[in-house]
Amino acid sequence: MSREETLNELKKVIAPYTTNKDMLSSIDDQTDLIRDLKINSANLVDIIIDAEATYDIEIDYDSADKMINVGTCLDVITEKLSQK
Amino acid sequence: MTSIGNDIVALRAINITRSKQFNFYSKFISKAEENIYNQQLSNGISFENFVWLLWSVKESVFKYLQRIKPDLVFSPSKICITQLRIPTQNLVMEFEGNKTEGRGFNDETVYKTEVAFGAHTLYSRSVISSEFIFSAVNQEDDFENINWGIQLITSSDPEYQSKDVRMLLIKRLMILFPGVELSVDKSPYGYPVLLINGTEETAIPVSLAHHDHFVSYSFKLSP
Numbered sequence: 001m002s003r004e005e006t007l008n009e010l011k012k013v014i015a016p017y018t019t020n021k022d023m024l025s026s027i028d029d030q031t032d033l034i035r036d037l038k039i040n041s042a043n044l045v046d047i048i049i050d051a052e053a054t055y056d057i058e059i060d061y062d063s064a065d066k067m068i069n070v071g072t073c074l075d076v077i078t079e080k081l082s083q084k
Numbered sequence: 085m086t087s088i089g090n091d092i093v094a095l096r097a098i099n100i101t102r103s104k105q106f107n108f109y110s111k112f113i114s115k116a117e118e119n120i121y122n123q124q125l126s127n128g129i130s131f132e133n134f135v136w137l138l139w140s141v142k143e144s145v146f147k148y149l150q151r152i153k154p155d156l157v158f159s160p161s162k163i164c165i166t167q168l169r170i171p172t173q174n175l176v177m178e179f180e181g182n183k184t185e186g187r188g189f190n191d192e193t194v195y196k197t198e199v200a201f202g203a204h205t206l207y208s209r210s211v212i213s214s215e216f217i218f219s220a221v222n223q224e225d226d227f228e229n230i231n232w233g234i235q236l237i238t239s240s241d242p243e244y245q246s247k248d249v250r251m252l253l254i255k256r257l258m259i260l261f262p263g264v265e266l267s268v269d270k271s272p273y274g275y276p277v278l279l280i281n282g283t284e285e286t287a288i289p290v291s292l293a294h295h296d297h298f299v300s301y302s303f304k305l306s307p
Contacts, residue, residue, distance in 0.1 A: 038242045
């Protein structure tokens with residue numbers, strides 16, 4: 001899966017939890033999940049669980065801690081996909 | 085450096101089924117923490133309330149520490165609840181009207197924890213109502229100087245949450261400091277700072293939180 005394809009799937013994962021849906025179409029690596037996409041921190045675990053199901057991967061504690069912006073989310077997902 | 089942290093979880097906004105699933109709660113709750121529930125609370129509160137109680141404590145700890153270490157990343161699995169003391173009377177408090185504020189906490193309705201994060205030991209006070217779970221964190225196991233407030237608001241839009249929680253805090257401070265022009269700004273690192281006359285940062289640490297239709301604040305006054 002290319003980074004662009006991974007990003008497109010990630011947008012679907014994030015969509016239910018962001019209140020800034022206008023920004024979703026233009027997100028890039030620097031987009032912060034909480035500050036920019038206005039995702040409540042209480043939903044961060046939901047995003048990790050949904051990403052695990054979407055990409056059929058397992059995201060451990062340490063990797064989950066890195067998922068604070070779109071770029072780090074893509075890095076973690078790409079790494080886990082490559083380990084499958 | 086003194087700091088403060090608080091968090092609120094709106095229970096109507098949580099997914100109860102998911103909260104109880106191992107693959108969800110195990111992302112931030114350890115086996116040792118799960119044992120606290122089994123040993124002390126399984127006959128008292130629901131497991132989903134326990135899950136979100138721990139989340140709110142851990143989030144409050146992060147907010148407390150972020151003021152001291154601005155580049156800190158939220159790692160809830162590394163914030164460990166080492167002790168939990170349950171309320172002496174009511175496990176679930178009554179929330180009437182749309183607002184409650186106070187200074188310190190009543191032992192009858194408050195959950196107390198000791199929390200470890202690296203070399204730091206912090207303490208929390210939490211209340212659970214049928215509608216929300218609220219937590220505040222301090223570096224001492226004494227909350228007499230901790231002021232707090234919780235309000236049910238009409239819109240869950242982030243813009244309104246932000247405006248309403250600031251208004252709630254400032255109204256409370258105006259009672260304590262009449263005639264002083266106070267306002268809330270955001271530091272470059274994202275935590276709130278209390279300003280006097282619009283520019284000068286005060287020494288009063290403040291913390292703001294919101295989730296769905298609830299907002300909350302805490303701040304610490306020197307004795």
